[in-house]
Amino acid sequence: MRYIKALGNYFYLSTDDGFVRVSEDGKVEPLLADQIVTxxxxxxxxxxxxxxxxxQLSTSLYKSATGSSWEQLANLRSETKMLSYYPVNDTLLLAxxxxxxxKIDMGQDMVxxxxxxxxxxxxxxxxxxxxxxxxxVGTLSGLFTKEVEHLLTYKEEGE
Structure with missing residues (x-):
């Protein structure tokens, strides 16, 4: 197993054989046979x-409205699979x-x-x-905190 995530009433699993979801009653549903989800x-x-x-040595972004069928939205830079992703709320995604x-803005691509x-x-x-x-923000050396209104301060180019 390379990845596991619980969302709703399912577990989403990724192995070397692809991406599947497992229902509460143990039913395994194949989703993407040729992809390892990170x-x-x-x-x-x-x-x-x-x-x-x-x-294919490729990294991709897929989207699903239901969790059972997935469509490829974009090819991504390989570095995106090295990030850890944190949905802070319904509209704010951090990595x-x-x-x-x-801060990540979702659409037909990731910005x-x-x-x-x-x-x-x-x-x-x-x-x-x-x-x-x-x-x-939890780290290996302690816990840091910031007010939401001050969180989205962007780093200037070249810093």
Whole structure:
């Protein structure tokens, strides 16, 4: 098993043989036979998946409204499969890599904007969660917090 995520009444699993979902009663439904999923996240009422196709050496973005049928939206840069994704609420999706934070805008493609990570430099991000009006960033060395209204400060180009 390479990936597992519980969403709604299903588990979504990825193995070397592809991507499947498992119902509460144990029924296994094949979804994408030729893709290894590295992330699934549900912003804005849909489900998205980042996939890796080894034989084609490609990374892709898939979308599903129901979780049972998936359509490929875009080919992505291979680095996107290395990010950890955090749906903060229905409209805000963040991602991290080491100590970097990114805001992601979904559409027919993914648009990444790096956020100001002052104070997080050198602290490996392991989780992000929103509680009330604060966002908490868990790292291997401690817990950091920021008010939601100050979270979306973008890093300037060249920083």
């Amino acid at each position: 992330a699934v996240f549900p912003p804005e009422g849909s489900m998205y998946a980042i996939t890796w196709n080894g034989p 991290s890599y080491n100590s970097q934070l990114f 990444f904007r790096e956020l100001d990570n002052t104070g997080l430099e050198g602290h490996y991000i392991s989780s992000v969660a929103k509680v009330s009006d604060r966002v908490y």
